[in-house]
Amino acid sequence: MLLLLVRDNLGIGGVAREVDLYQYWYGKFAEGTFPPGDVTWQYPPGAGLVIMSPGVLPWLTYFQAFVALTVLADAVVTLALAHADSARLTHGALIWVLGLPLLLHLPFARYDVQTTALAVLALLALGTRATATRRLGGALAGIGAMVKVWPALALIGTPRGRTTREAWTAAAVTALALLATLALFFSDALGFLRQQGSRGIQIESLWGTALAAARASGIWPGRIEFRYGAYEYVGPYVSSLGHLALLLTVIAFGWLLLWRLQARRWTDATPFDAALAAVLLFTVTSRVISPQYMIWLLGLAAVCMTSRATVMRPVALLLLPAAALSSLAYPVLYDDVVTGTTTGLAVMVLRNALLLAAALLAARRLWTSTTGGPPDA
Template sequence: MTSRSPSLTAGASRAGRDRTAAEGWRAFRESPRVLWTALVVIHLAVFLLLLPMMRRGELGGDLPVYSNWATEALGGGIWPVFGYDWVYPAGALVPILLPRVFGPGLYTVVWLVLVAAANGIALQALIRRGRLLRTQTAAGWWVLTVGILAPVDLLRLEGFTAPMVVVGMLFLGSRPRIAGLLLAAATWIKVWPAAVIVAVIVASTRRWVVLATGAAVSAAITLAVVLGGGASHLDSFVNQQNGRPLQIEAPLSTPWLWMSMLGVAGARLFHDSTLITEEVTGPGDAWVVANGTWVMLGVMGALVVLLAIATWRLSRLVHPMGKEVDLVLVGALSLATAFIVFNKVGSPQYMLWLTPIVAVGLVLRPPDWRTPAILLLAVAVLTTLVFPTFYFALIALHPLVLILLAARNALLVVVLGWSVTKLWAAAFVAQPVPLGTRPFGTAVRNTSY
């Protein structure tokens, strides 16, 4: 009869304790109660940080601009879109006007409450879906990105559109009409969810339901604007972007930003008082300013063709319900990222175009979407370091902040490369597979959203 060595027994005991501690920590950080508490703390912390500025009337950023638009419109003045050209689609009037109904003094408070409610709805949708896989990694990731990007997540229009896209994409398989309504409404607030709609139209078997619902939403908004006398301003949000110079945070602006820092003749930063943005100009930028939008549209058009080829090819290899999830997600991410990488305009809130897609990918296809999730966490941290943490240093062309911004933009290119590589593999590289096997990653129980 033999007995275990004391060292082996102690080692096994330590390993058991470590495993128990790890499991306990995972259970704690993935507890819905903990996730909800974290989300509430994030919103409350932002409110408390803004409170002194609100009391002094020194709150900067977009919210005072939104409040002024709402006050003028509801006070009997001229309404955006109805009375003059506007930088946003007509649907943005709803979230901008709604907080003003409760009075000008409560605008910021009501705004934050509404954004908190929107983020809460998205969190609950992710938690509910996460229960199928018995993991709340995606929900936790969503809360973490909300916290990191809080300065823009909670104070810009993307604070509404990002949660709408999360819920819309999760509803695509089970409630396609609601999905179409949410995605169309989000697009009429900010244009970027159109990337998701295009991916759905190309790759999803629910395309006709989403199209019909989206068309109905668009028709209702268009009719309201036309009846209100704003027909000539309905598409002004598109025209407002034409001819715009390079905004300093756009990836395309990187060479001219560095030219300005290095003192190259003719390269400089300037403030656009109309759009309240910082722009950059310099030698050789005229072609990019004139043709940048067309280059962006060309790249996105090529991605749509690639997505269509992948959809056609994989429809001959696998069951549609087993492949469309992957193609919609990867197609949406590639289009949204290209929208950022090849855009003359660049703002920190644009990162919120990507987080909803990755959150949904992480809850539906956890193994496949771990890489872009990690990359976007780094993107989020670098974005917040640039704005608002060191934004004045960026305007002063501090080299270290320029390096942070360049690193953030490089990571965006990596995210784009990841998604394009997946599309390319689906379109041209993937080998024939048995019916029901997915082309990306490992299977999960619910492959139809």
């Protein structure tokens, strides 16, 4: 993975250019502000901490320091999963160690490994019996939510009662404290909300694949434009599809709340399984599916596999070929994806079909494994 990153000439190349953007933002943070008016800045304020973190290694270039810290985060995830596996003869670390390289060198040129590390550590901490450790898990999820929002979903499956109160309270307090601190020291901390609200249908999303198929069939006359740091579809019905995507995301959230109300049985794996199901549902209904989203899903699948009680084994297995296809889509065949060739469309249809199947299967298995039978004492 590191060798591919150094060469960075596979497919369209330029995977490491994202780190150059991080370095530009780093300069803005040094001036005491979040990137003002930058349409590519679409992240919660906690992401600034990760972008600034290479500054702790001043003897390296920004690129070298960022990659070194990402590899360190990868090692932390691997060791945490291996420790969770050690007493149970499970395969969480194996899913991570074998799954991440399927994404080639992209994980080391994005800050999603660090974000996934927060979610993985949060979930593993929530699975312990110690009150202080559960609160730490909630705090890590709160920090993760301030870095990239989705780690908040790590708390969706905490058992009702004391565990939920401890974890959710710790998450809320930590997130608010971090937000207040960053707002105190940096201006425009909430500027990312303006950019997020303007996003359209990205070409790699399920909605984008539907539009690509319609365009290839000649029944939709839209086009592709580079906007907000990604290729998006522009044309008739795009706005309506965007609203439909948001509606389905709201429905997915409502389904998760209904599941919490209806769930009667909790196992040690239920918080892990619920987190994976939730992130999958939010991924497939989103207007945007960037290739680095697969890092999140592989990390959560790996956590599920640390428990023998998990019901997500077939879901985890579906995510492995989905990750490999994601690498074909970007960077290997990205020109084909953008231009909408038969090859590019086929890769996206297969990848997104796997993600949709994984999401539906995860939701079904979560529901059936927890809503039947007598309630836990």
